[in-house]
Amino acid sequence: MSDSSPIRVGIVGARGHVGAELIRLFATHPRFTLAYVGSRELAGQRVVDHSDAYKGDLRYTSPTNAELPTLGADAVVLALPNGKAADCVAAFDAAGADPVIIDLSADYRFEDGWYYGLPELTRDRYAGQRRISNPGCYATAMQLAVAPMRAHLDGAVQCFGVSGYSGAGTTPSDKNDPDKLRDNLMPYALTGHIHEREVTRQLGHAIEFMPHVAPHFRGLTITANLHLSAPMTRDQVVAIYRDAYADEPLVRVLDEAPWVSRIAGRHHVEIGGFALSDDGRRLVVVSTEDNLLKGAATQALQNLNLAFGLAETTGIPLVAAS
Numbered sequence: 001m002s003d004s005s006p007i008r009v010g011i012v013g014a015r016g017h018v019g020a021e022l023i024r025l026f027a028t029h030p031r032f033t034l035a036y037v038g039s040r041e042l043a044g045q046r047v048v049d050h051s052d053a054y055k056g057d058l059r060y061t062s063p064t065n066a067e068l069p070t071l072g073a074d075a076v077v078l079a080l081p082n083g084k085a086a087d088c089v090a091a092f093d094a095a096g097a098d099p100v101i102i103d104l105s106a107d108y109r110f111e112d113g114w115y116y117g118l119p120e121l122t123r124d125r126y127a128g129q130r131r132i133s134n135p136g137c138y139a140t141a142m143q144l145a146v147a148p149m150r151a152h153l154d155g156a157v158q159c160f161g162v163s164g165y166s167g168a169g170t171t172p173s174d175k176n177d178p179d180k181l182r183d184n185l186m187p188y189a190l191t192g193h194i195h196e197r198e199v200t201r202q203l204g205h206a207i208e209f210m211p212h213v214a215p216h217f218r219g220l221t222i223t224a225n226l227h228l229s230a231p232m233t234r235d236q237v238v239a240i241y242r243d244a245y246a247d248e249p250l251v252r253v254l255d256e257a258p259w260v261s262r263i264a265g266r267h268h269v270e271i272g273g274f275a276l277s278d279d280g281r282r283l284v285v286v287s288t289e290d291n292l293l294k295g296a297a298t299q300a301l302q303n304l305n306l307a308f309g310l311a312e313t314t315g316i317p318l319v320a321a322s
């Protein structure tokens, strides 16, 4: 493949909130080009009628799993609900096809054979794997908020999470019903959320996670409560975060606590606040991200860029820090 040849990508689950963001990113990417976009509900319809970013002639199709390997994509992004990826993966295995597969769901995040792609924390472990599991949206914000302090923790970290309702996907439920969310904050899965296990496993440190969903559409906030093994000053803490993320274009360390209203539509994570108790033994850190972007589609693109030897932020529109 020459340096400028197109890399063909297929999206399975392209009608969803994440699928729509993936189409937008691939539409303007210098190397990736859409080979197919799969949706049962939109099959036959033109992508241009659903995406203001896409300019070509492609229409949504609804291939069976068995047909997927015959469509000839170099990479396949699975943006399906949880529990649906395995049948697609099995179809590629059965056909002896080995495209790069990125799964956005929770299905392979605990599989040792798959690379867990949270680039800022795991890219050193990338060694050409062709099966990549994309982290959960809350799990991304929690890990980036806690990881720099891993060596200084004493006991479990508590994370209070609030997500916009796009996090709950398009299948109707209380968690994406604007009427039930109006003037409301809806707690759910207060113990044992899958992202609690995901972060605990990845950080090798206990995390206690309490998620909520709110009336806004996109963007999530994590407020993390960290007990420290020895007293620290705020300056020490801020220096640790600034040092950890100094070379990371998709992580911005702020002095103040970030607001979710400022992160919607942006591709990076913001981390700030850094409030210390009077005894210097308890630290509260706040992180925000757009759940559909750094929490899903943008991170998938970072992982795809890495897998194809491109600069990790290729095709990711970064806005300068204000």
Ligand SMILES: NC(=O)C1=CN([C@@H]2O[C@H](COP(=O)(O)OP(=O)(O)OC[C@H]3O[C@@H](n4cnc5c(N)ncnc54)[C@H](OP(=O)(O)O)[C@@H]3O)[C@@H](O)[C@H]2O)C=CC1
Pocket (backbone or CB within 6 Å): 012, 013, 014, 015, 016, 017, 018, 019, 038, 039, 040, 041, 042, 078, 079, 080, 081, 082, 084, 104, 105, 106, 135, 136, 137, 166, 167, 168, 169, 170, 171, 291, 292, 295, 296
């Ligand atoms: N939303 C978010 O903030 C985040 C989501 N994720 C994960 O990304 C994945 C996609 O999320 P999201 O876009 O929000 O989900 P949506 O519910 O918005 O979209 C799901 C997609 O899958 C297709 N689909 C639904 N049911 C089935 C089925 N039974 N078989 C085959 N296709 C099906 C739908 O298209 P059609 O019915 O037309 O075929 C649609 O394109 C999920 O696994 C989610 O957990 C990860 C991080 C953040």
Ligand SMILES: CC(=O)N[C@@H](CCC(=O)OP(=O)(O)O)C(=O)O
Pocket (backbone or CB within 6 Å): 082, 104, 105, 106, 135, 136, 137, 138, 163, 164, 165, 166, 167, 168, 169, 175, 194, 195, 211, 212, 213
């Ligand atoms: C508000 C809301 O419902 N959010 C989803 C998380 C979205 C996400 O990252 O989901 P996966 O781990 O399934 O990929 C949830 O809590 O299940």
